[in-house]
Amino acid sequence: MTPAPRPLSSLGLSARGGLDPVITGITADSRAVKPGFLFAALPGVAVHGATYAMAALERGAAAVLTDAKGAALFQGPTVVAEDPREALARAAALWFGAQPATMVAVTGTNGKTSTATFCRQIWNLLGHAAINIGTTGVEGSWAAPSSHTTPDPVTLHAMLAAAAEAGVTHAAMEASSHGLDQRRLDGVRLKAGGWTNFTQDHLDYHKTFEAYFAAKAALFTRVLPPEAVAVLNLEDPALADFHPPQSLLTVGKHEADLHILGQRYDATGQDLRVSFRGVTHQLRLNLIGGFQAENVLMAAGLVIAAGEKPGDVFAVLPQLTGVRGRMQLAATRRNGATVFVDYAHTPDAIETALQALRPHVMGRIVVVFGAGGDRDTTKRPLMGAAAAKWADVAIVTDDNPRSEEPALIRAAILQAAPEATEVGDRAEAILRGVDALGPGDALLIAGKGHETGQVIKGDIYPFDDVEQASIAVAALDGVI
Ligand SMILES: CC(=O)N[C@H]1[C@@H](OP(=O)(O)OP(=O)(O)OC[C@H]2O[C@@H](n3ccc(=O)[nH]c3=O)[C@H](O)[C@@H]2O)O[C@H](CO)[C@@H](O)[C@@H]1O[C@H](C)C(=O)N[C@@H](C)C(=O)N[C@H](CCC(=O)O)C(=O)O
Numbered sequence: 441m442t443p444a445p446r447p448l449s450s451l452g453l454s455a456r457g458g459l460d461p462v463i464t465g466i467t468a469d470s471r472a473v474k475p476g477f478l479f480a481a482l483p484g485v486a487v488h489g490a491t492y493a494m495a496a497l498e499r500g501a502a503a504v505l506t507d508a509k510g511a512a513l514f515q516g517p518t519v520v521a522e523d524p525r526e527a528l529a530r531a532a533a534l535w536f537g538a539q540p541a542t543m544v545a546v547t548g549t550n551g552k553t554s555t556a557t558f559c560r561q562i563w564n565l566l567g568h569a570a571i572n573i574g575t576t577g578v579e580g581s582w583a584a585p586s587s588h589t590t591p592d593p594v595t596l597h598a599m600l601a602a603a604a605e606a607g608v609t610h611a612a613m614e615a616s617s618h619g620l621d622q623r624r625l626d627g628v629r630l631k632a633g634g635w636t637n638f639t640q641d642h643l644d645y646h647k648t649f650e651a652y653f654a655a656k657a658a659l660f661t662r663v664l665p666p667e668a669v670a671v672l673n674l675e676d677p678a679l680a681d682f683h684p685p686q687s688l689l690t691v692g693k694h695e696a697d698l699h700i701l702g703q704r705y706d707a708t709g710q711d712l713r714v715s716f717r718g719v720t721h722q723l724r725l726n727l728i729g730g731f732q733a734e735n736v737l738m739a740a741g742l743v744i745a746a747g748e749k750p751g752d753v754f755a756v757l758p759q760l761t762g763v764r765g766r767m768q769l770a771a772t773r774r775n776g777a778t779v780f781v782d783y784a785h786t787p788d789a790i791e792t793a794l795q796a797l798r799p800h801v802m803g804r805i806v807v808v809f810g811a812g813g814d815r816d817t818t819k820r821p822l823m824g825a826a827a828a829k830w831a832d833v834a835i836v837t838d839d840n841p842r843s844e845e846p847a848l849i850r851a852a853i854l855q856a857a858p859e860a861t862e863v864g865d866r867a868e869a870i871l872r873g874v875d876a877l878g879p880g881d882a883l884l885i886a887g888k889g890h891e892t893g894q895v896i897k898g899d900i901y902p903f904d905d906v907e908q909a910s911i912a913v914a915a916l917d918g919v920i
Pocket residue numbers: 468469470471481482483484485486487488489490492575587588589590591592616617618619645
């Protein structure tokens with residue numbers, strides 16, 4: 441529902457010369473401007489949005505929000521902000537207004553989608569209308585697609601207001617480092633924030649580990665209010681020395697508030713003994729992979745920090761179901777071999793996923809994986825090394841090469857995995873992986889998870905790892 445027109449000043453903004461025009465909408469894209477809109481001309485990676493300010497004004501923009509550099513590029517009603525991205529996020533929060541009453545955000549190199557999804561499932565199981573917002577879109581009691589893990593502030597606040605108006609009271613969202621760096625979350629009212637882990641990814645954007653860390657730390661140092669709760673995974677040494685302004689609920693290590701006392705794996709999941717502030721709980725998780733227990737504990741910590749009773753939360757954990765494309769059992773061969781689809785696309789995730797699968801597998805582990813184009817190039821050999829170390833057989837293939845030459849991406853991986861087999865066509869690579877499986881073996885198809893497309897140059901070709909796994913098993917085992 442479109443909010444009613446209102447004066448610029450009601451969005452916490454003032455234009456040069458004391459102008460206070462009536463605003464009818466907000467956008468950061470000049471092509472979406474309608475008469476009366478506030479156009480946010482943001483400093484971008486490729487271009488300064490103020491390049492399009494005159495086009496926006498010609499389309500009837502009532503005012504342009506930008507920084508000093510942008511303001512020098514045009515003439516017209518101008519709001520100058522030191523940080524226009526943060527000003528836009530706070531204006532979007534005021535413009536759309538309604539947000540679900542109880543919200544948490546989770547950051548970290550890996551585990552965000554899993555944790556946010558488990559938060560939503562726990563809240564649903566406790567009777568709340570809840571959603572998770574992130575890489576898999578908006579899921580739960582209200583659904584919507586999302587082009588980003590962390591949507592831009594105008595899209596995000598429109599989502600939150602629509603969900604609240606639809607009766608959603610609880611929301612868990614992923615705070616990506618890009619999203620935090622670009623202030624996309626700055627107007628969101630959060631009760632708790634979680635940090636799963638910190639390893640390598642996105643250095644193509646942040647350039648240094650320090651900048652990557654600072655972007656994620658900002659969830660606590662800038663976005664979360666001091667009265668909120670910080671849920672930190674102390675298993676990760678990078679976080680053990682992080683001291684946010686908020687009170688802590690720690691998970692992971694034995695001195696943490698919430699930690700695992702014992703873990704026993706079997707073919708369909710795991711049994712856990714966990715301790716929460718001295719009280720022991722025994723529970724079953726029908727989820728494959730130790731990392732899933734870590735994510736479940738992070739989710740339990742966030743939901744408890746946001747107000748739920750610990751006993752109620754632990755009681756519903758056995759009902760949690762797997763997250764699409766995260767260690768998802770996609771197919772089983774006639775000889776009993778299993779095929780899993782997972783989203784691992786960083787060195788740590790490849791290592792974690794392969795190690796996590798091992799206790800559930802009697803025989804060999806085969807892995808099929810690649811690395812995304814137009815992303816962090818330095819992680820490619822590290823991914824190759826992780827696969828070479830932790831899998832028995834590795835097949836290197838394509839995964840969203842985007843604008844890059846696929847063979848060069850594969851070569852960068854193979855230089856650290858000389859024993860691996862190179863099969864550029866992903867469907868053929870999966871078929872070869874399935875064909876290699878003997879009784880008790882397992883295949884891990886990693887990197888694309890829930891994705892339903894292969895991004896090559898500017899096009900997206902339909903491709904679904906789960907579907908390809910079933911096709912390969914049917915073709916080889918004669919099941920139609
Ligand atoms: C690198 C990056 O994150 N870029 C994001 C950023 O673009 P930008 O500001 O740098 O855009 P730009 O192309 O330089 O343009 C500058 C400004 O001019 C405006 N413009 C541009 C053209 C025009 O005609 N008129 C106009 O007004 C643009 O709207 C923009 O505000 O702001 C845009 C608007 O919000 C985003 O769509 C865009 O995401 C790009 C497409 C992207 O691929 N981002 C990925 C890397 C990303 O954000 N990934 C994370 C993490 C993923 C994960 O780990 O799960 C995510 O949260 O999804």
